[in-house]
Amino acid sequence: MAEKNEDFEPNIVAFLCNWCSYAGADLAGTSRIQYPSNVRVIRVMCSGRVNPLFVMNALQQGADGVLISGCHPGDCHYMQGNYYARRRFNLMRNFLEYLGVEPARVRMSWVSASEGAKWKEVIEEVTNGVKEVGPMDQFKRRQLNW
Amino acid sequence: MNGKPKIGVYICHCGTNIAGTVNVEEVVQFAQTLPDVVVARNYSYMCSDPGQALITDDIEKMGLNRVVVSACSPRMHEPTFRKTILGAGINPYFLEMANIREQCSWVHEDPIAATEKAKRVVEAAVVKARRLEALDVKEVDVEPSCLIIGAGIAGIQAALDIADAGFKVYLVEKSPTVGGHMAQLDKTFPTLDCSACILTPKMVDVANHPNIELMTYSEVEEIGGYIGNFDIKVRKKTRYVDMDKCTGCGDCAEACRMAGRFPNEFDEGIGMRGCIYLPFPQAVPAKYTVDKDTCLFLTKGKCGESPKCKDACQAGAVNFDLEDEIVEFKVGTIIVATGFDIFDAKLKPEYAYGVYDNVLTALEFERMVNASGPTGGKVIMLERGKKKKKKESEEVEPPRAPDSVTFIQCVGSRDKSVGNEYCSRVCCMYTAKLAHLVRDKAPDAEVTIFYMDVRAFGKGFEEFYDRVRREGVKYIRGNPSEIYRKGDKLIVRAEDTLTSTPLEHETDMVVLSVGLCPRSDNREIIDLLKLSQSSDLFYMEAHPKLRPVDTASDGVYLAGVCQGPKDIPDAVAQAKGAASAAMIPMASGRVKVEAQTSVVDEATCRGCGFCVELCPYTAIELVEVNRMGWPVKVARVNEALCKGCGACAAACLSGSIQQRSFKDWQLLPQIQALGVK
Numbered sequence: 001m002a003e004k005n006e007d008f009e010p011n012i013v014a015f016l017c018n019w020c021s022y023a024g025a026d027l028a029g030t031s032r033i034q035y036p037s038n039v040r041v042i043r044v045m046c047s048g049r050v051n052p053l054f055v056m057n058a059l060q061q062g063a064d065g066v067l068i069s070g071c072h073p074g075d076c077h078y079m080q081g082n083y084y085a086r087r088r089f090n091l092m093r094n095f096l097e098y099l100g101v102e103p104a105r106v107r108m109s110w111v112s113a114s115e116g117a118k119w120k121e122v123i124e125e126v127t128n129g130v131k132e133v134g135p136m137d138q139f140k141r142r143q144l145n146w
Numbered sequence: 147m148n149g150k151p152k153i154g155v156y157i158c159h160c161g162t163n164i165a166g167t168v169n170v171e172e173v174v175q176f177a178q179t180l181p182d183v184v185v186a187r188n189y190s191y192m193c194s195d196p197g198q199a200l201i202t203d204d205i206e207k208m209g210l211n212r213v214v215v216s217a218c219s220p221r222m223h224e225p226t227f228r229k230t231i232l233g234a235g236i237n238p239y240f241l242e243m244a245n246i247r248e249q250c251s252w253v254h255e256d257p258i259a260a261t262e263k264a265k266r267v268v269e270a271a272v273v274k275a276r277r278l279e280a281l282d283v284k285e286v287d288v289e290p291s292c293l294i295i296g297a298g299i300a301g302i303q304a305a306l307d308i309a310d311a312g313f314k315v316y317l318v319e320k321s322p323t324v325g326g327h328m329a330q331l332d333k334t335f336p337t338l339d340c341s342a343c344i345l346t347p348k349m350v351d352v353a354n355h356p357n358i359e360l361m362t363y364s365e366v367e368e369i370g371g372y373i374g375n376f377d378i379k380v381r382k383k384t385r386y387v388d389m390d391k392c393t394g395c396g397d398c399a400e401a402c403r404m405a406g407r408f409p410n411e412f413d414e415g416i417g418m419r420g421c422i423y424l425p426f427p428q429a430v431p432a433k434y435t436v437d438k439d440t441c442l443f444l445t446k447g448k449c450g451e452s453p454k455c456k457d458a459c460q461a462g463a464v465n466f467d468l469e470d471e472i473v474e475f476k477v478g479t480i481i482v483a484t485g486f487d488i489f490d491a492k493l494k495p496e497y498a499y500g501v502y503d504n505v506l507t508a509l510e511f512e513r514m515v516n517a518s519g520p521t522g523g524k525v526i527m528l529e530r531g532k533k534k535k536k537k538e539s540e541e542v543e544p545p546r547a548p549d550s551v552t553f554i555q556c557v558g559s560r561d562k563s564v565g566n567e568y569c570s571r572v573c574c575m576y577t578a579k580l581a582h583l584v585r586d587k588a589p590d591a592e593v594t595i596f597y598m599d600v601r602a603f604g605k606g607f608e609e610f611y612d613r614v615r616r617e618g619v620k621y622i623r624g625n626p627s628e629i630y631r632k633g634d635k636l637i638v639r640a641e642d643t644l645t646s647t648p649l650e651h652e653t654d655m656v657v658l659s660v661g662l663c664p665r666s667d668n669r670e671i672i673d674l675l676k677l678s679q680s681s682d683l684f685y686m687e688a689h690p691k692l693r694p695v696d697t698a699s700d701g702v703y704l705a706g707v708c709q710g711p712k713d714i715p716d717a718v719a720q721a722k723g724a725a726s727a728a729m730i731p732m733a734s735g736r737v738k739v740e741a742q743t744s745v746v747d748e749a750t751c752r753g754c755g756f757c758v759e760l761c762p763y764t765a766i767e768l769v770e771v772n773r774m775g776w777p778v779k780v781a782r783v784n785e786a787l788c789k790g791c792g793a794c795a796a797a798c799l800s801g802s803i804q805q806r807s808f809k810d811w812q813l814l815p816q817i818q819a820l821g822v823k
Binding site for chain 1: 219220221222245247248249250252253254255256259260262263266267270672673676678679680681686698699742760762763789790791792793795796797805808810813814816817818820821822
């Protein structure tokens with residue numbers, strides 16, 4: 001499947017926690033830091049809210065990659081949410097690998113509210129990673145009308 | 147508010163901030179094609195009065211029941227637009243924002259890509275808006291009391307303001323006395339007010355105020371609860387001195403076998419103390435403290451026949467059987483005013499601090515010029531590490547005054563090599579002040595200041611800087627590279643960058659103008675309160691411009707240097723700001739709590755208790771309900787405790803527990819909108 005296409009612009013869904021990563025992404029904006037537009041953000045209050053099935057769902061819907069980003073370990077606004085997210089993420093990644101999904105598609109990062117520059121780095125890394133593995137079409141399914 | 151959703155979509159130009167990159171017109175046309183969208187409009191500034199009127203008019207005329215505002219970050223204006231739609235009579239939680247500024251127009255230069263992304267983001271907001279539900283905004287009572295952590299000038303000022311307004315204040319200070327760094331200072335720039343004269347009355351006031359409960363030598367151990375109802379646990383460390391009996395006479399300190407053997411922290415190690423001590427004569431409370439790390443009796447279990455301090459105390463206050471005391475209380479709000487550490491000059495080894503006796507930090511020098519300091523205000527050459535000679539027989543040559551004093555600025559500030567990029571904002575002026583004081587106290591000494599730039603930005607600063615230069619203080623622009631000793635002199639090697647001349651400056655004494663750093667124990671408060679840090683590692687305010695004293699945690703406010711370097715007037719101003727911010731919920735007596743809490747569908751919950759284990763706030767419990775005549779266990783959420791993180795919702799095996807506004811069927815359409823190509 002992975003057609004090496006230079007023009008391939010991946011579509012990446014990101015789940016950002018409200019307190020750290022969403023604020024960090026906002027700071028990147030306020031600081032006018034430029035980065036690729038492939039990542040589209042869904043705001044949740046805590047990375048701990050992200051059900052692994054959301055990730056599967058995003059890949060099924062057609063996303064080429066998924067990013068989950070939260071507060072640094074130990075800094076969670078809700079004390080433990082990012083630890084839950086991390087544990088779930090690791091289990092899920094093993095499972096996805098087992099299913100044949102390239103690890104580069106599903107990423108997790110820690111970006112704090114003051115790390116606008118790091119957000120850019122994360123986006124570039126994720127985007128380039130997904131570009132390299134190409135479009136995701138193993139999971140395509142019938143679209144539901146919500 | 148049931149029935150078919152009727153959505154209005156409002157796309158903001160934000161002047162050219164959004165419209166400069168995103169084709170707003172195109173996004174409007176796209177929005178009109180989305181399901182349930184009744185109207186889509188654009189306007190130059192949605193947050194302005196006419197912008198908000200656009201929304202309220204449409205709600206009234208078209209009967210909209212959901213609103214999508216596509217503009218800046220919801221972290222910026224979500225509260226604004228929630229109020230707007232509430233004013234027009236619809237539930238404030240029928241609002242969804244699409245962030246097309248911070249996360250779109252400002253970060254993407256390509257208009258086509260930015261417009262494409264904006265459309266997607268708007269679509270995701272619309273499909274979520276279709277599924278939004280009305281939420282009840284609940285209110286809870288606010289405990290009319292405030293915890294203030296740190297009793298430096300910021301904490302003191304905040305405490306006095308709040309207490310004067312009639313609220314109870316618990317002022318907790320880690321060290322044995324209140325006053326903080328300001329108490330160590332001699333004069334304050336640029337007015338040359340005597341620091342002690344303006345501070346000590348306030349120190350006494352906090353100790354005597356009927357509304358302030360002062361806890362010195364105490365640390366906050368646990369903070370639970372939420373705005374309005376924080377549960378606080380404080381450890382009052384024992385001083386081994388009965389606070390009620392101690393009269394502050396000082397007989398114990400004189401009697402201590404180890405008197406004068408240990409560096410006094412308050413004097414930055416220039417002065418000495420024994421194992422039982424009062425940091426300085428004006429300390430509040432004026433009660434002695436046994437240092438348990440050095441006391442012979444406490445460390446070795448033996449101090450001669452019996453501890454001398456105990457024998458000397460006529461009031462019988464010294465008592466080695468005393469133990470730490472834990473106090474618990476409730477407060478409505480919290481102000482963090484924990485202050486700063488000075489930069490550790492040893493991290494700049496080229497300046498040989500700690501190697502040569504007469505390389506000082508500015509705070510050490512401050513203690514030296516202080517009339518009540520260890521040298522009685524005399525500027526003298528230091529001989530460190532020498533024990534005070536007790537025998538009178540030995541003739542001690544009185545130390546001489548230095549012939550020249552050299553200051554080096556920006557030590558630990560504006561210096562990437564030590565990781566501090568920021569300007570500490572006070573060093574230029576305190577250096578000028580200290581230079582003036584040298585002129586005053588050692589008129590014959592030559593004074594030289596090496597600087598990078600002089601930042602005299604505040605009220606009266608430039609005038610003061612001028613005055614000091616007129617007094618014959620020599621300013622040389624250059625950042626010294628090395629200090630070494632030659633004979634009994636110190637040589638400062640530098641380059642005068644204005645004339646590009648390398649120079650070797652001979653001097654008796656070097657004063658390092660060290661910057662202000664986040665406290666080394668910053669983490670303790672972060673762990674207690676979940677505060678964020680800025681990139682400079684100071685605590686982070688909720689918004690750099692509009693919410694400078696608030697934090698991301700409701701009911702927790704910041705005052706003083708813990709938020710970033712400031713001088714005294716700025717710290718006082720911020721403390722007053724934090725005090726007034728904390729008084730808002732306390733004065734109104736009620737506060738709105740998180741509405742986006744979790745909720746359980748008891749019909750499908752099978753009572754596995756997984757969420758109960760998971761909840762960091764113990765907000766969920768299993769209760770027995772009657773299901774068709776059978777008793778079954780189901781989870782139930784205590785909404786006063788739930789903070790709305792959603793960790794339970796992500797873990798529920800049957801999807802029975804859901805977070806309001808972030809329910810599975812509200813997020814899944816968003817995922818679809820963004821995921822589908």
